[in-house]
Amino acid sequence: MIYMDNAATTLQKPDAVKAAVMRAFDTMGNAGRGAGGPSLDASRVIYETREKLARFFHAESPSRIVFTANSTESLNIALKGLFCPGDHVITTVLEHNSVLRPLYECQEKGTELTILGCDKKGNISYDELESEIRENTKAVVCTHASNLTGNMIDPGRVGKICKKHGILLVVDASQTAGVWPVDVSRMGIDVLCFTGHKSLLGPQGTGGMYVRSGVEIRPLLSGGSGIDTYNPRHPSRMPTALEAGTLNGHGIAGLGAAVGYLEETGLDVIREKELSLMRRFYEGISAIEGIKVYGDFDTDRRAPIVSFNIRDYDSSEVSDELNVEYGIMTRPGAHCAPLMHKALGTVEQGAVRFSFSHYNTEEEVDYAIRSVKELAQE
Numbered sequence: 001m002i003y004m005d006n007a008a009t010t011l012q013k014p015d016a017v018k019a020a021v022m023r024a025f026d027t028m029g030n031a032g033r034g035a036g037g038p039s040l041d042a043s044r045v046i047y048e049t050r051e052k053l054a055r056f057f058h059a060e061s062p063s064r065i066v067f068t069a070n071s072t073e074s075l076n077i078a079l080k081g082l083f084c085p086g087d088h089v090i091t092t093v094l095e096h097n098s099v100l101r102p103l104y105e106c107q108e109k110g111t112e113l114t115i116l117g118c119d120k121k122g123n124i125s126y127d128e129l130e131s132e133i134r135e136n137t138k139a140v141v142c143t144h145a146s147n148l149t150g151n152m153i154d155p156g157r158v159g160k161i162c163k164k165h166g167i168l169l170v171v172d173a174s175q176t177a178g179v180w181p182v183d184v185s186r187m188g189i190d191v192l193c194f195t196g197h198k199s200l201l202g203p204q205g206t207g208g209m210y211v212r213s214g215v216e217i218r219p220l221l222s223g224g225s226g227i228d229t230y231n232p233r234h235p236s237r238m239p240t241a242l243e244a245g246t247l248n249g250h251g252i253a254g255l256g257a258a259v260g261y262l263e264e265t266g267l268d269v270i271r272e273k274e275l276s277l278m279r280r281f282y283e284g285i286s287a288i289e290g291i292k293v294y295g296d297f298d299t300d301r302r303a304p305i306v307s308f309n310i311r312d313y314d315s316s317e318v319s320d321e322l323n324v325e326y327g328i329m330t331r332p333g334a335h336c337a338p339l340m341h342k343a344l345g346t347v348e349q350g351a352v353r354f355s356f357s358h359y360n361t362e363e364e365v366d367y368a369i370r371s372v373k374e375l376a377q378e
Helices: 015-027 037-057 071-082 097-108 126-131 155-165 249-265 267-285 315-326 338-344 362-377
Strands: 065-068 088-092 112-116 137-143 168-172 191-195 207-211 291-294 305-310 352-355
Touching (some): 015 037, 037 065, 037 207, 037 249, 071 097, 071 137, 071 168, 071 191, 267 305, 267 362, 305 315, 305 362, 315 352, 315 362
Parallel strands (some): 088 112, 088 137, 137 168, 168 191
Antiparallel strands (some): 065 207, 191 207, 305 352
């Protein structure tokens, strides 16, 4: 099998990640729930991973890193915990349902919502974004990169607009964390949501969020915390304030090892490889008759994703053929990005998405190009 569905989850993980998870099964108890060796070991590993992530995202303190199960949980905590009836929020058509659905729920409860459109290549207008800011605008919520087109939004540019108007910036880094450097301080990001199982190369069921000092988020959950047991309210001290119940210590151990691998290997090295493979694939299929590719490829400042269709063939049929006949795993359909598909006119057809890892090879890409060409000629 040739795996090219890394935007959904990375299949191949570093050996250090596997070793860390297996070691955690044998050594880790429940962090913060005891003074014995296994509990202390869990606390140590979890704190060290907070430190790594704080350094990785340039956070001001490890206490500003909160662990969750994935970006979806992080975004639900952030959006439902920040916005109230009467607040105004700006987002974009590039967003995943993990952003859109919580915002729609907020809208049903009285939050006002503006959704920015995009041009034919799937890019937003920053001037339009600024023009939509009102007196009651509380935040801009945007993805760092579309999981459908790979197009990126510049969080630094949006951050300057937000700072100018005194509003918050919430960024979904699901498709960029582990590929592109994210500096929350320099970019002016107030809340960063990320998942562990994609380009961060960690286990599934891991993720988290960065919350800037001074930003208050109402907890989504309350319960056991290991501290302040006799308080009828959940503790307000970060990161405990947004972490109720036992953390996924085994997964977090793997995530910590993954971040260590990324730091040791270098994001520049990883990104250069992935974008090179993406560009090779794009150039190989874009000239094939009957192929329509979506997104802006005039720049390499993008996620390593190529989505396309073959004439009017259903994307699921094409992806199934690639899997069954050629052993290539891709992602068809709507990709949990309904507004982006509406903007591209692909609601009924969907799109076939190839997404690359630095573990993929040029030989695999060339084979994929030949396979797509054969399908297009049939």
